[in-house]
Amino acid sequence: MTNVIEVKNVTVYYTHVCALSNVNMLVRDKEFLGIIGPNGGGKSTLLKVILGLIQPNSGEVKIFGQPPTKALGTMGYIPQFTKFHRDFPISVEETVLMGRLSGGIPLFHKYTKKDYEIAHSLMDKLDIYSLKDRQIGQLSGGQLQRTLIARALTVRPKILILDEPTASLDTESKSHIYEILEELNNDMTIIMVTHDMSAVSSHIQTLACLNVNMHYHGHPELTDELVNKLYGCPVDLIAHGVPHRVLKEHNKGGHDHA
Amino acid sequence: MLKTIMQYQFLQNAVISAVLASIACGIIGTIIIEKRLVMMSGGIAHTAFGGIGLGFFLGIEPIIGALVITVGAALGVATIKRKTSMNTDIPIGIFWAAGMSLGVLFVALTPGYPPDMNTYLFGDILTVSRSNLYIILSLDILVALAVIALFQHFKAYLFDEEFSTVMGIKTTFIEYLLFILIALTVVVVIHVVGIILIMALLTAPPAIARLFTHNLKRLMVYSILIGIFFTLTGLWLSYTLNIPSGTAIALFISVVYGAVSLVRALTQRRLRHNNG
Numbered sequence: 001m002t003n004v005i006e007v008k009n010v011t012v013y014y015t016h017v018c019a020l021s022n023v024n025m026l027v028r029d030k031e032f033l034g035i036i037g038p039n040g041g042g043k044s045t046l047l048k049v050i051l052g053l054i055q056p057n058s059g060e061v062k063i064f065g066q067p068p069t070k071a072l073g074t075m076g077y078i079p080q081f082t083k084f085h086r087d088f089p090i091s092v093e094e095t096v097l098m099g100r101l102s103g104g105i106p107l108f109h110k111y112t113k114k115d116y117e118i119a120h121s122l123m124d125k126l127d128i129y130s131l132k133d134r135q136i137g138q139l140s141g142g143q144l145q146r147t148l149i150a151r152a153l154t155v156r157p158k159i160l161i162l163d164e165p166t167a168s169l170d171t172e173s174k175s176h177i178y179e180i181l182e183e184l185n186n187d188m189t190i191i192m193v194t195h196d197m198s199a200v201s202s203h204i205q206t207l208a209c210l211n212v213n214m215h216y217h218g219h220p221e222l223t224d225e226l227v228n229k230l231y232g233c234p235v236d237l238i239a240h241g242v243p244h245r246v247l248k249e250h251n252k253g254g255h256d257h258a
Numbered sequence: 259m260l261k262t263i264m265q266y267q268f269l270q271n272a273v274i275s276a277v278l279a280s281i282a283c284g285i286i287g288t289i290i291i292e293k294r295l296v297m298m299s300g301g302i303a304h305t306a307f308g309g310i311g312l313g314f315f316l317g318i319e320p321i322i323g324a325l326v327i328t329v330g331a332a333l334g335v336a337t338i339k340r341k342t343s344m345n346t347d348i349p350i351g352i353f354w355a356a357g358m359s360l361g362v363l364f365v366a367l368t369p370g371y372p373p374d375m376n377t378y379l380f381g382d383i384l385t386v387s388r389s390n391l392y393i394i395l396s397l398d399i400l401v402a403l404a405v406i407a408l409f410q411h412f413k414a415y416l417f418d419e420e421f422s423t424v425m426g427i428k429t430t431f432i433e434y435l436l437f438i439l440i441a442l443t444v445v446v447v448i449h450v451v452g453i454i455l456i457m458a459l460l461t462a463p464p465a466i467a468r469l470f471t472h473n474l475k476r477l478m479v480y481s482i483l484i485g486i487f488f489t490l491t492g493l494w495l496s497y498t499l500n501i502p503s504g505t506a507i508a509l510f511i512s513v514v515y516g517a518v519s520l521v522r523a524l525t526q527r528r529l530r531h532n533n534g
Contacts (some may be wrong), residue, residue, distance in 0.1 A: 013342065048420075051420075053420055053423055072424075072426040073425075077424045079418065079420055085294075088416070088417050089471070089472045089473055089477050090294065090413065090472075090474065098413075098417070099425070100424075101410060101422070101427060101428055104428060105408065106411075107407045109408075109409075110410075135472035150309065151421070155425070
């Protein structure tokens with residue numbers, strides 16, 4: 001088994017606030033890793049360090065043995081779609097084509113016929129081809145998310161990195177996104193930050209629990225003790241209605257926060 | 259009026275500079291609205307006044323003084339935006355005030371009879387000289403060429419900076435370039451509507467153009483056309499009603515923008531009413 005991502009002793013400070021403290025993590029090839037943790041726990045920061053958007057104050061990150069800035073084109077990034085300015089004047093097709101842009105500062109850049117072919121076949125695959133001329137503000141959440149997945153895939157990445165891909169989506173759109181991700185997982189490594197505990201049980205292979213420190217990394221079965229430590233209170237509700245329990249049974253008589 | 263334009267060179271210069279200002283403003287105005295840089299652009303624009311004062315003080319062409327100082331201020335603002343996590347509205351506000359004050363200070367320090375600063379504050383399109391026109395034309399070409407040459411990369415930077423950075427696009431370079439282009443645009447527009455009224459010509463045309471298209475390229479083209487309509491109509495109003503040109507243009511822009519917004523609000527309400 002090869003490690004595609006190595007995170008070694010990474011510490012990140014935002015001015016005086018510690019966002020990540022001495023985090024270590026190895027991600028194997030074709031792994032489907034879910035990262036959970038409370039808000040402000042450093043999940044998005046960890047993704048940004050891996051993507052090379054943030055330089056850690058100490059420690060290092062290697063992508064296929066190289067620093068992230070040298071690993072351009074190996075990672076497809078799908079940012080939190082809820083943070084977009086959805087009124088930006090750009091169509092679905094233009095958005096997806098963005099993934100074909102080359103780095104640096106090439107003048108008078110024009111997309112080639114091949115760029116269009118790649119973009120169109122991915123849009124077709126993700127069922128958004130018919131929406132290609134729509135402005136992104138006129139899409140549903142699920143459609144926008146699929147547009148962003150298509151854009152990340154046009155990079156032809158080996159690693160797919162998603163930040164809360166199912167936040168504020170309805171159940172149907174959510175399961176559609178997970179189906180897509182599971183299929184993609186046959187060809188690529190996937191790292192996903194999520195708050196969606198149902199995904200933890202049924203879709204991901206390994207789980208990382210992050211709250212400034214890395215509390216757990218391994219098989220996706222959480223213990224009460226761990227969740228208590230991570231979120232500071234039992235997160236009982238989230239296990240309801242999940243076919244295969246994420247959380248072990250609570251000790252009866254414990255302080256119920258729910 | 260057409261016959262008079264043919265006769266007098268100062269009117270020809272006025273028309274040409276109005277068109278040139280609309281081109282730069284249509285392109286850069288669209289960008290600053292989409293990137294939400296209106297406040298920062300305002301800060302950069304007002305430092306131009308300091309540059310004009312400096313020009314008078316040093317005895318050089320005031321527009322050259324404005325060019326140097328606004329480009330410097332633009333680089334400063336871009337650095338502040340990049341380096342601090344603090345609310346940038348505050349340093350921008352200080353830039354704004356400091357730029358204006360420096361202008362007044364330099365003019366006060368300039369020996370002899372104080373120059374008329376109203377031309378620069380409120381614009382006087384009828385005083386644009388041939389040499390001014392050449393400066394405006396070259397800055398215009400620079401702005402248009404830079405955005406056309408890097409159009410796809412500008413679009414990617416405006417829409418999603420993080421994704422673009424991950425793609426290896428030099429977003430820091432593009433951002434600094436953009437701020438320099440904002441500074442150049444400010445200098446282009448000073449003579450046409452003046453420092454105080456620049457923001458009207460930068461923001462209103464793209465805001466109106468947005469109602470008609472969802473395509474960035476078309477948005478820029480429409481903004482340019484709307485800007486030309488605004489400046490030329492304003493010029494005509496100023497000529498026939500005998501009021502200052504910058505004021506005529508800015509007020510005309512405000513009235514049209516207000517009317518368009520009102521019509522839009524009313525039609526949307528009717529749509530909602532009919533649907534509900």
